Structures are given as structure tokens and as C-alpha cells.
Amino acid sequence: MLVLVLDSSTPAVTAALAEITADAVVPRVERSRVDARAHGELLAPQVAEVLAEVGIRPAALAAVVAGVGPGPFTGLRVGLVTAASMGQVLGIPTYAVGSLDALGHAATRPGPDAAPEAGPVLVATDARRREVYWAVYDPAGGRLVGPAVDVPAVVAERAREQGVRVAVGEGARRYADVLGLPLRGGLDHPPAYALAELAAERIRAGAPGDRLTPLYLRRPDAVAATGRKPVLR
Amino acid sequence: MADEPLVLGIETSCDETGVGVVRGHTLLADALASSVAEHARFGGVVPEVASRAHLEAIVPTMQRALDEAGVTLADVDAIAVTAGPGLAGALLVGVAAAKGYALAAEKPVYGVNHLAAHVAVDTLEHGPLPEPAIALLVSGGHSSLLLVDDLATSVTPLGATIDDAAGEAFDKVARLLGLPFPGGPPIDREARGGSPDAIAFPRGLTAPRDMAEHRFDFSFSGLKTAVARWVEARERAGEPVPVPDVAASFQEAVCDVLTSKAIDACRTHGVETLVLGGGVAANSRLRALAEERAARAGIRVRTPRPKLCTDNGAMVAALGSHLVAAGVAPSRLDLPADSAMPLTTVSV
Numbered sequence: 001m002l003v004l005v006l007d008s009s010t011p012a013v014t015a016a017l018a019e020i021t022a023d024a025v026v027p028r029v030e031r032s033r034v035d036a037r038a039h040g041e042l043l044a045p046q047v048a049e050v051l052a053e054v055g056i057r058p059a060a061l062a063a064v065v066a067g068v069g070p071g072p073f074t075g076l077r078v079g080l081v082t083a084a085s086m087g088q089v090l091g092i093p094t095y096a097v098g099s100l101d102a103l104g105h106a107a108t109r110p111g112p113d114a115a116p117e118a119g120p121v122l123v124a125t126d127a128r129r130r131e132v133y134w135a136v137y138d139p140a141g142g143r144l145v146g147p148a149v150d151v152p153a154v155v156a157e158r159a160r161e162q163g164v165r166v167a168v169g170e171g172a173r174r175y176a177d178v179l180g181l182p183l184r185g186g187l188d189h190p191p192a193y194a195l196a197e198l199a200a201e202r203i204r205a206g207a208p209g210d211r212l213t214p215l216y217l218r219r220p221d222a223v224a225a226t227g228r229k230p231v232l233r
Numbered sequence: 234m235a236d237e238p239l240v241l242g243i244e245t246s247c248d249e250t251g252v253g254v255v256r257g258h259t260l261l262a263d264a265l266a267s268s269v270a271e272h273a274r275f276g277g278v279v280p281e282v283a284s285r286a287h288l289e290a291i292v293p294t295m296q297r298a299l300d301e302a303g304v305t306l307a308d309v310d311a312i313a314v315t316a317g318p319g320l321a322g323a324l325l326v327g328v329a330a331a332k333g334y335a336l337a338a339e340k341p342v343y344g345v346n347h348l349a350a351h352v353a354v355d356t357l358e359h360g361p362l363p364e365p366a367i368a369l370l371v372s373g374g375h376s377s378l379l380l381v382d383d384l385a386t387s388v389t390p391l392g393a394t395i396d397d398a399a400g401e402a403f404d405k406v407a408r409l410l411g412l413p414f415p416g417g418p419p420i421d422r423e424a425r426g427g428s429p430d431a432i433a434f435p436r437g438l439t440a441p442r443d444m445a446e447h448r449f450d451f452s453f454s455g456l457k458t459a460v461a462r463w464v465e466a467r468e469r470a471g472e473p474v475p476v477p478d479v480a481a482s483f484q485e486a487v488c489d490v491l492t493s494k495a496i497d498a499c500r501t502h503g504v505e506t507l508v509l510g511g512g513v514a515a516n517s518r519l520r521a522l523a524e525e526r527a528a529r530a531g532i533r534v535r536t537p538r539p540k541l542c543t544d545n546g547a548m549v550a551a552l553g554s555h556l557v558a559a560g561v562a563p564s565r566l567d568l569p570a571d572s573a574m575p576l577t578t579v580s581v
């Protein structure tokens with residue numbers, strides 16, 4: 001079964017196709033570009049490109065897998081609404097995968113471009129405003145803490161409590177000095193194959209699809225009007 | 234199909250998630266989900282709240298529109314979407330959705346201008362638009378006078394507000410009078426029980442010296458301040474505020490300026506058709522005054538029914554249908570949402 005994989009939770013915007021077989025997830029083609037301000041422009045052409053490269057029409061897709069964040073809201077919504085609208089037209093299920101979970105999975109499981117870790121792993125992506133989205137995973141890929149959004153100093157403290165030995169993600173790279181953890185390279189953004197692997201069991205089982213609700217973790221910025229204010233001073 | 238294209242339209246530029254379906258000039262469906270109630274306690278639209286609501290509403294609203302029209306996406310000739318102007322994050326949800334629908338259904342997508350769509354929606358009510366026409370578009374987000382030489386390709390802005398949008402002034406005055414948000418409907422209601430001549434509120438940019446530079450522009454900030462000053466003076470004096478009279482006099486000041494400048498624009502450009510659009514065009518006094526003054530000037534007013542004046546998907550579909558019929562090329566898949574899209578851009 002060929003599935004479309006989308007993630008727009010970080011400055012990287014990713015579209016990929018993966019083949020889900022009875023016992024494996026085979027990456028077919030991936031387009032990933034880093035531009036935090038252009039998710040809306042980049043994603044749809046990338047989807048068209050991966051379909052064209054494999055030579056299939058959209059109707060041949062069996063499911064859509066989408067990274068639901070956490071991530072900066074505006075870009076994150078681009079991936080989710082693309083997945084939801086395509087799923088609706090094609091009448092195929094959409095599956096939600098935590099974007100930090102995908103990074104945690106990639107860091108703790110042997111994959112095409114990663115070897116497993118021995119101890120807990122911190123995953124941190126950039127949440128802007130000098131904060132990171134983060135979670136901690138055990139060596140089997142199970143989530144121990146998170147996802148949450150905090151300033152790097154708080155994350156450093158919590159990671160120490162969990163006995164974290166290594167960090168991945170572009171948030172961890174950006175605040176490496178505060179976190180004080182060795183960085184594992186090559187895992188800045190959620191890899192498409194990891195998203196597909198985390199949804200593979202549900203896809204094979206034909207499980208009902210998910211509503212693609214973003215992991216916002218923050219309330220909208222809005223100041224409530226405090227009753228009537230004099231317009232004049 | 235060229236004459237009667239079946240087009241689906243998506244609108245998410247502010248707080249309404251709209252999906253409309255149009256065949257030629259015939260409205261088949263107009264599904265709408267509004268987040269207006271979520272903004273009420275803030276006294277204005279909160280962009281992030283609107284964007285979140287669009288994401289939740291888009292798929293169910295699309296489904297309702299398709300069901301109502303009795304069509305599937307495989308049947309449509311094109312998908313049109315508001316690409317600007319509007320709230321950046323809100324626009325982006327609609328544009329990305331339109332691309333997803335277009336990609337999956339293998340249909341062309343047209344990124345269109347929200348204001349041109351406000352003009353195009355009238356074709357669903359009154360058929361093809363006589364060109365040239367003047368359009369007066371007034372809402373919480375816009376107050377514009379446009380010269381429409383060709384709805385598919387040539388729209389020229391003649392004037393716009395230099396400060397607040399007309400609808401914004403309605404919202405602010407409503408809050409001042411203790412009326413709910415959005416302020417347009419309650420002020421319209423209160424005004425019916427009051428006198429439009431009770432209080433002489435200022436008419437912005439109508440003095441001869443302003444007319445030289447701002448003949449077709451609007452200003453509602455001074456009016457809003459004058460209303461506030463008047464109400465606060467009353468309150469300081471311990472006197473009751475005659476809400477119906479304030480509402481009627483304020484509304485009259487807004488409608489007087491809007492309609493006199495619109496008629497002036499028609500006369501100046503030798504145009505015989507005036508189209509009204511935008512949420513404020515649902516105001517009963519604006520409609521009546523425009524009719525009255527246009528009739529005296531030998532100008533025909535075309536005003537869509539109130540539900541089509543406010544933001545909706547049908548207006549986007551109507552413009553899309555017009556563009557397809559006119560042979561305009563579709564947009565590329567990398568079309569951006571442009572919060573500041575120029576009014577001269579009908580489609581991208």
C-alpha cells in the first residue's frame with residue numbers, strides 16, 4: 001500500500017511516499033525543504049512532485065500520514081489541512097503521528113540513517129519565542145515525558161532528571177549551550193519514514209482514520225476586552 | 234462547460250469558513266461556519282482563534298456544500314479560493330485546503346481577490362454585471378470604491394478608508410453604547426427607533442479641502458471619536474444616553490458619506506451601475522439611501538441579498554466561474570496567500 005506522508009511542524013516542509021508491506025515500511029521518495037516562511041507555497045508542489053516521480057495518480061494512495069506537531073501553528077496547519085482535504089477527496093483515512101514522536105522513533109530505532117541509542121533521548125524542536133517543543137523517549141522509543149513547550153533552561157533540568165544522554169532536533173541544536181547535551185546529527189526534522197513506521201500498524205489493520213488536530217500546547221494570543229473603555233483620555 | 238462552469242469556492246480570509254458551489258451564474262450551495270461567537274468577548278476578530286476555527290471547519294463545511302449542491306469534486310471544472318487580502322494565517326488555511334482538494338481531485342485552482350469576489354457575487358442575484366460598474370464594498374475589514382472595467386481582468390481602486398473600516402466604526406460605536414459584537418446589526422435595529430437628525434455627527438473627508446486630495450476616500454476615525462465624546466459628555470453630566478438617537482445619527486453619518494461618494498464616483502466615471510457588497514451593505518439604511526440617491530442620478534443599484542453581502546464561499550465560486558468562462562489561466566500550485574493583495578489583482 002502506498003501512503004502519502006506529510007510533516008510541516010518545523011522549518012522543514014516534507015512530502016514523501018512510503019510503501020507499507022506486510023512486514024516493512026519502504027521509503028519510496030521524499031521531498032523536504034527548509035524554509036519556515038514558505039510552507040504554504042512549497043508543500044503542494046512537493047506533493048505533486050513525489051506523485052509524479054513514482055508515476056501514480058492521487059487515487060492510487062491508500063492513506064495519508066500527517067505529523068500533528070507540536071510546531072509553530074501557521075506552518076503546522078498547512079500540512080494538516082493538506083492531508084485532511086486530500087483524504088476527504090480520495091475517501092482514504094488520515095493518520096495522526098506526533099512529530100516529536102517521529103524524531104524520538106528515528107533516534108531510538110535502527111533506521112535507514114540512524115542507529116539506536118542506549119539511554120533516554122531528548123527531542124527538541126524550535127517553538128520560537130526562545131522556547132522549544134520537547135519530549136523525552138526511552139531507548140525503545142516509548143515517550144517518557146512530554147510533549148510540552150518550555151524555555152531551554154527548564155528543559156535542561158527535566159532532561160537531567162530523566163537521565164537523558166543525547167539530544168536530537170533543531171531546537172536541541174539551537175540551544176545546545178543551555179541544554180548541555182551531546183547532539184546527534186542528521187535528525188533535525190521529523191523524517192518521513194519514521195512517521196510512516198509509527199502509523200504502519202494502523203494502516204495495515206485498516207484502522208479508522210484520525211481527525212488531524214494540531215498539538216498546539218499554547219493558547220491563542222488574545223487579550224480579552226475588559227468591558228467598556230473610554231475612547232478618550 | 235465554457236459558458237456554465239461548475240466551480241467550487243473557498244473563503245477563509247477572516248472569521249467565516251465558507252464553501253460555495255456555483256454553475257455559471259446559478260448558486261447551488263453556500264455552506265458557512267462562523268467563529269464570530271468565539272471572538273465576541275474580545276470585541277474583535279482574533280487572528281489565531283480564526284485560523285484554528287478554519288482548520289476545524291473546512292472539511293465538514295466542504296462536505297455540506299457538496300451535499301447541498303448534489304455534486305462531487307470529480308464533477309467540478311475548477312476550485313477557486315480567496316488568496317487575499319485578509320488575515321495571513323486564516324487565508325493560508327483556505328489556500329492550502331484548496332490546493333489539497335485540487336491536487337487530489339486533479340482540478341485547476343484559482344487564487345482570487347476577496348474584494349473582486351464581493352463584486353462577483355452579485356451575478357448570482359442579478360446575472361452578468363454590466364461593465365463598467367462602480368463597486369462600494371464596506372465591511373469590518375474593508376471600505377473601498379472600485380471601478381470595474383472588466384471583472385475578470387481589470388479592477389481599479391478609486392478610494393478607500395484612510396483609517397478605520399466602516400464596519401469597525403460600527404463595532405466600536407456598538408461597544409460604546411453597550412451593544413453586542415458585531416455592531417452592525419444591533420445599531421441598525423436601534424437606529425430604527427431613533428432620529429438620524431438628532432445629533433450632527435461629522436462627515437469625514439467631505440470638506441472642500443479634503444475633497445481635492447481624498448475625493449473617493451473615507452475616514453471614520455473622527456466620527457467614532459465624536460460619538461465617544463458626545464456619549465461621555467452625557468454620562469459625565471449624569472444624563473441618560475439616548476441609544477436609538479445616537480445609533481441613528483451615527484449610522485446616518487456613515488451612510489451619507491458612503492453613498493454620496495459612491496454616486497459621485499459613478500457620475501465622474503460616467504458609470505450607470507453601482508454594486509454594493511460587504512457586511513455593511515446588509516445595513517438597511519445604506520441600502521435605502523443608496524437606492525434613493527441613485528434613482529435621482531439615473532443610476533441602477535445592484536445589491537445582493539444580505540447573506541451574500543457578508544463573507545461566504547459562494548462569492549469566491551462566482552468569481553471563479555466568471556474567470557473560467559472568460560478563459561483566464563488558473564494559478565500555479567505554489568500560489569501564496571497574500572494578506573496585502575493589491576486590489577488591481579483579480580486572480581494570481
Ligand SMILES: [Zn+2]
Nearest residue numbers: 347372511544
Ligand atoms: Zn469581505
